[in-house]
Structure formats: structure tokens, C-alpha cells
Amino acid sequence: MTADAMRSTKAGAKPKAPSPRTTSRQKAASAPVAKKVAAKKVVAKKVVAKETVATPPAARKAPVRRAATKKVDAAQLVQFYRDMMLIRRFEERSARAYTEALIGGYCHLNLGEEATVVGLMSALRETDYLFTNYREHGYALMRGIHPNHAMAELYGRVDGVSKGWGGSMHMFDMTHRLLGGYGIVGGQLPLATGAALAIDYRGLDEVVMCTMGDGTVNIGAFHESLNIAALWKLPVVFVVINNGLGMGTTVDKSSAEPEAYKRAAAYQMASERVDGLDPVLVAEAAQRAVASARAGQPFLLEVVCERLRGHSVVDPAKYRSPEEVAKVVKLDPVPALANRLVKEKILTAVQVRHIDEEETARADAADAFARASAVPDVSTLFDYNYATPVANDSRRRPGDPLFPVIPRYNVEVAR
Amino acid sequence: MTIKTYRQALHDTLREEMLRDESVFLMGEEIGVFEGSYKITAGLLTEFGEKRVRDTPIAEEGFTGAAIGAAMLGLRPVVEIMTINFSLLALDQIVNHAAKIYGMFGGQAKVPLVIRTPGGGGQQLGATHSQNIELYYAFVPGMKVVAPSTPADAKALLLAAIRDDDPVLFLENLALYNTKGDVPDDDTPAEIGKAKITREGHDLTLIGYSRMAYVARNIAEALAESEGLDIEVIDLMSLRPLDRATLVESVKKTHAAVVLEDDWLTYGIGAEIAASISDGAFDYLDAPVRRVAMAEVPMPYSKNLESAAMPTNDDVINAIFQTLEAVGRRLKKIGQSHD
Numbered sequence: 187m188t189a190d191a192m193r194s195t196k197a198g199a200k201p202k203a204p205s206p207r208t209t210s211r212q213k214a215a216s217a218p219v220a221k222k223v224a225a226k227k228v229v230a231k232k233v234v235a236k237e238t239v240a241t242p243p244a245a246r247k248a249p250v251r252r253a254a255t256k257k258v259d260a261a262q263l264v265q266f267y268r269d270m271m272l273i274r275r276f277e278e279r280s281a282r283a284y285t286e287a288l289i290g291g292y293c294h295l296n297l298g299e300e301a302t303v304v305g306l307m308s309a310l311r312e313t314d315y316l317f318t319n320y321r322e323h324g325y326a327l328m329r330g331i332h333p334n335h336a337m338a339e340l341y342g343r344v345d346g347v348s349k350g351w352g353g354s355m356h357m358f359d360m361t362h363r364l365l366g367g368y369g370i371v372g373g374q375l376p377l378a379t380g381a382a383l384a385i386d387y388r389g390l391d392e393v394v395m396c397t398m399g400d401g402t403v404n405i406g407a408f409h410e411s412l413n414i415a416a417l418w419k420l421p422v423v424f425v426v427i428n429n430g431l432g433m434g435t436t437v438d439k440s441s442a443e444p445e446a447y448k449r450a451a452a453y454q455m456a457s458e459r460v461d462g463l464d465p466v467l468v469a470e471a472a473q474r475a476v477a478s479a480r481a482g483q484p485f486l487l488e489v490v491c492e493r494l495r496g497h498s499v500v501d502p503a504k505y506r507s508p509e510e511v512a513k514v515v516k517l518d519p520v521p522a523l524a525n526r527l528v529k530e531k532i533l534t535a536v537q538v539r540h541i542d543e544e545e546t547a548r549a550d551a552a553d554a555f556a557r558a559s560a561v562p563d564v565s566t567l568f569d570y571n572y573a574t575p576v577a578n579d580s581r582r583r584p585g586d587p588l589f590p591v592i593p594r595y596n597v598e599v600a601r
Numbered sequence: 602m603t604i605k606t607y608r609q610a611l612h613d614t615l616r617e618e619m620l621r622d623e624s625v626f627l628m629g630e631e632i633g634v635f636e637g638s639y640k641i642t643a644g645l646l647t648e649f650g651e652k653r654v655r656d657t658p659i660a661e662e663g664f665t666g667a668a669i670g671a672a673m674l675g676l677r678p679v680v681e682i683m684t685i686n687f688s689l690l691a692l693d694q695i696v697n698h699a700a701k702i703y704g705m706f707g708g709q710a711k712v713p714l715v716i717r718t719p720g721g722g723g724q725q726l727g728a729t730h731s732q733n734i735e736l737y738y739a740f741v742p743g744m745k746v747v748a749p750s751t752p753a754d755a756k757a758l759l760l761a762a763i764r765d766d767d768p769v770l771f772l773e774n775l776a777l778y779n780t781k782g783d784v785p786d787d788d789t790p791a792e793i794g795k796a797k798i799t800r801e802g803h804d805l806t807l808i809g810y811s812r813m814a815y816v817a818r819n820i821a822e823a824l825a826e827s828e829g830l831d832i833e834v835i836d837l838m839s840l841r842p843l844d845r846a847t848l849v850e851s852v853k854k855t856h857a858a859v860v861l862e863d864d865w866l867t868y869g870i871g872a873e874i875a876a877s878i879s880d881g882a883f884d885y886l887d888a889p890v891r892r893v894a895m896a897e898v899p900m901p902y903s904k905n906l907e908s909a910a911m912p913t914n915d916d917v918i919n920a921i922f923q924t925l926e927a928v929g930r931r932l933k934k935i936g937q938s939h940d
Contacts, residue, residue: 317670346707348705348706348707348709349707349708350707351704351705351706351707352705352706352707356705356706358705358706358707358709358710359709360709360710365673365710366702366706366710368698370693370697370698373666373693373694373697373698375666376662376663376664376665376666376667376669376670376694376698377666377667377669377670377673377694377698378670379663379666379667379670380666380667380668380669380670380671380672380673380674380678381670381671381673381674382670383667383670383671383676384670384671384673384674384675384676385674387626387652387671387676406662407662407663407666407693407694410658410660410662410663410664410666411663411666411667413658413660413663414657414658414660414663414664414667417658569708570703570704570707570708571704571742571743572703572743572745572766572767573703573708573711573712573713573766573767574765574766574767576745576765576767576793576794576842577792577793577794577795577842577844578794578795578839578842578843578844578845578846579794579842580742580842587880588845588877588880588881589845589849589880589881592884
């Protein structure tokens, strides 16, 4: 089952939405055993059952909930659009820089995930923390990290957000409380749980959000972390960003329970699933999840979105048929929101284009800044060996001997 | 000075550090209600409560990772992993996260974490519960690994580990918990990264850590009495960083070395020490560096086979005698037991 098929198994009617895609995809289900769910449970009156593909029975019977129907703030929508556009242009610039060999290693982009990113991040306070995975450029930008410093990190420069030590997968900024991009699938989950433990230990009202991909729900750390978080009632929101593909493997082929939010039932944890192509729905769901966590009830939120390109910039994604790709392109949340803004007369087409130009300019400026930033000096290679200096810390370069090599003709054995 | 067991020294140090610093707390399996599998944390739950003495689910990856996350936010968790064998379940969190976070993020987050865990063998616990795999952690930049062999060093190194801002694997040993020794009453931490010469001598350098440092001291004393040998003993204390200079300086004086280790020989800690001595004291060596290590088998259960797989005092004495003979010394007795 593709992410698209999963979305199409559910629906809630939402009046007057501009895109037929977005209208048919506002849904979320509450965990049946949740002790204390932040948002009220509302069972949708009608489930659109477009189940032409092999949908597991469990998915069909899922309790479906309508998203809260608050009046959408026009200024908020415009801000979402601006933010999504920044991520879009930043990521396109990254892809280009990769082909120009300005970026090395792996490089995973948020293309197609923009609505999810801005919706999720809008629900966090400045004092809240984010732990995320290696597809994190957009999240870094939305935490308030300047595009220049994000791009400089991609280029491995001293002005990078992690000073050139992390790269694409490991952006980190304590000031903006982005506690890491992590490259190991599932690695961030125990850490996020522990950060929430520290918040709880100190009696603060901060929240930790921990995002992951759909493939992560099958790793042991997922189970161990959700269990501990629920057991100790830690202020953490786990977010599964389900784009239907873990690299090239579909959710169907990797998850015995393809609807990730249902896993929460095993921990008596509140959960819901939301359409990740609509930033407003994502934001509302994230607010419910964050409120729950802040009240001491951890939450599992599943956001269903699309991945416009391959797993990383070097992946041509040949495992997708041209039809699938065409479908995904049609679902692109960025033009969808542009159309909505124009259709609802919030912005004119010219204004929409102007935002695009401004954000494109910021991405270009980030590239220029990153190019101009220095590469780290080799003399700094051992600057971060240890936080507490320690005796006999090794500062040996690969070709150095451990002890000075004395030419044979100078050897005098002291006997 | 107070005479205490290694166990008591650990217990008292944990307690004192918890009293001193509110951010120090304990996590692990069975450390609270059960008072610890080896009773190191006995009484601490009653004294400090569940917030600071946290019984965890059986989930090494989850709770070790949670401790790392809590440390990133400035707490000072002391995790107990019941035995080092179970640390394998937390390997990703220790190696890929605890050891990496400070450097990988350009020094922005510290991980002031202590992982206490005993190694061991000889308790008839079979293949999966008798390993000495501290090497896995000593291999990794970003980690600090310490291994005290006396109650006094247990206290001093635990103080250092808890007050250190880096992840420290604190290696204990099942066979040492009941050993006794003088423990200073003041709270002066040891210096991590430094080895200690525990007995000065000129005939040969005998090197060990944890249980094998204890064995080395006892054998050196016994051989001084029975054979008149003057053996220098070095307790590594710290496996990462490794104090190579102390080893090399000693061998420059004694011209011979025997390394004792409770892990497997191939690629083991002794291999690193032998290579370091070769690098730093090649021209001073009068015999190859000898290693005494575990037989390379999964540890058998049957006592007879288990004993055969572990280094005995006779094994150590034979290695010392053979090394001295290779140097050119004639010795009277070989292979006498000094148990």
C-alpha cells in the first residue's frame, strides 16, 4: 500500500477547501485505549472507502476522526506558504550544490514534506526541543536556524550550524533547541525520551518532539522508547512521517501494521494520524499532540505525506513507476497551497510569485554565504575530542608514529 | 582511611555524589527495589526516592539512550548495566550516540554520562554472561573507559567519572566486589587517562587492569618473597585514553613485559599494549612482550572447562618465568602455584 493509498482509505468532509486532494484527506484516529487524550474523540460520520488496492482489514476499520475545524488564519497560511517555499528552494539549491560537488556524503531532502515540516514546527514553542533524523534541513530552518548556517553545514564550512562536523545528516543547534539530526535510523528516539526525562526531572513545562520516518517504527529503539515514555509519562511527542517508502521499500513490505499510529495502543499512548500535505491540518494535530505531552501524556502522531524525489539526491527512484511519480507530483503541497491562497483571495498570483522570488533569493544567498565560508583548518581536527580535557588524549595524525622514531645509528640503549 | 570492600566503596561514592549534586541520578535494571543485582545500590531508593533511583524496564538501548539524552540537557545520569554482556544491546546508543555527540555537533552538547558495568568470568555463567568486552568501548574515540582494581581506586575513579563531562564506561568486576582495602575519606578524584605503578621493580614489567591488576600485584609480591624477583606492576586504570608513556618508561627500565588481560588475546587490549611497547621501547626489549589472556572459546559452563579457559596464577607465573628465561635469567622454580 502506498502512502497515497493509505490516505485514500480515510476521509472526513471538509467544506470549501480549494484542492480536492486536501478535502479528502483530513482524518485522524484516536488510540482506542488512550487514558487521557488531549483532543476530543470525534468519529467521522463517513469514511470514504476508496479501497481498490490491497488495504489490510485493520486499516479499513480504523477509527477515523475529523480534524478540528478552526477558522484558518490568513496570515498563518501566508506564513506557511513562505516557509514551505523557503524549504522548497533551499532543498532545490542543495540538490544542485550536490551535483556541483559542493556537498558530500548523503543528502536527503524534504521535497514533498514541506507542509508537514511547517505544520509540525509551528506547534512548538521556542523553549521546546526537536530531535529528528537525517532528513532535517527544513526542520533546522523552521527551528530558526539561518539558511546561511544550514547551507554552510552542507558545504562543510566553519560557519555551518555544526561547524562542519555534522554535515547534512547531523545539524544541531542548542540555541534553537534543535538537538540533532541523527543518521542512525531510530537513534534519536531514546535520546529524545531522555531529554523529556530531564525536563520532567526538573519540573519544567517544555516538550520534546521527536520525528522519524515510517521505516523507524520497526526498529527496537521505537518500542523501547515509547514504552519508557509512556511508563514514566514523559513530555514527548513521537512523530512518524509516513511517506510510504523507507528508501525503496514500501510500508506494506516492512510494517505488519502499516498504520503506524496504531502502534501506540501497545503503550496505552494517545495517537492520531493526519494528512501531511495540508499544513493547517498538520499544525492542528501537532498542537493537540504537544498539548498532550505538555500535560504529561506522551503522544504518537503519524503524518502521511509524499516524497517527491528519491531517498537521497543520488537515488533515481527507479522502483517507482512513471504513473506513481506523476501522481506524487500532482499531490505536491507547495503549488497546492499557492492555488489555495489565490483561490481564497488571500494573495494575488503576483504576490505568490513575489514570495517565491524572495525565498529563492534567500536560498541563493545561503549558497553564496556557504561558498564564501572557510573550510575548517586542519589544526582544529582534535578540538572536540573531549569536553573535559584528559591526560594522554591522542592527537596523532594518521602517519605519525606513537613515539619518536630514532635512526638506528643514533640508538644508544641505556643499560 | 577506612577499610571497605570494593562494593561498599562504590555504594558510598554513589551516595555521596548524589548528596553533593542534585543532578546526579541512577538508572538501571533492578537497582531500586531489588537493590541491584550485586547490591551496589542497596538502600539508595529508600534514601533518595524513585526520581533519583530509577528502576528501568529491561531495555538497555532504551534506558541507556535516555540517559544520554538526559545528559545532553545537563543531568548527570549514572547508569548501571547489570553486566557488560548486556551492554551489547545498547551498543548503538553508546558508540553511535554517546561517543559521537560532542564531536559530531561541533562541541555544542556534552554528554556527562557514567555507565557502570561489571565484567567477569569464573562464576559458571556460561558463554553469554562471562565476557570481558570493554575493548569494544575502549576502541571508540569520544569514550573514556576506566577500570579500577582496588576499593580506593574505585572511589577515586567513580568520583572522576561522575564529575567528567564526557561519557565514561566504568568497568567493575564480579570477582573484585568483595575485595577489601583502605579507602581515603576525602573526595579527591583520580585523573582519568593515567596508569599507576602499584609496585616498583627492575626485573620485569607486569601490566594489568581491573581483576588482572589485582592478580598482578599479588603475584609480584609472592614472587618477591619466594624467588626474590623484583617485578614492577602497572595498573592501567584507564583503557581510553591509554597511558602509553608510563608503560614505555617502565619497560625502558625493566627490558621485559608481561600483559595480563581477562579478554581474548586476538585483537585484545594486550595487543594494543604490546604494540605500544614495541613502538616506544623496541630497542630496550630483551624478550618479546608476552600476553596472558582468555582462551579463545565461548566460555563453557562446566567448572573444569571454565577454569581451563581462564588465566590462572600458574599461567601468569609461567609467562613471567619464560619471559625472564628468554631475557637470559636462570630461575630455580617454574610453575609453582601461588594461590
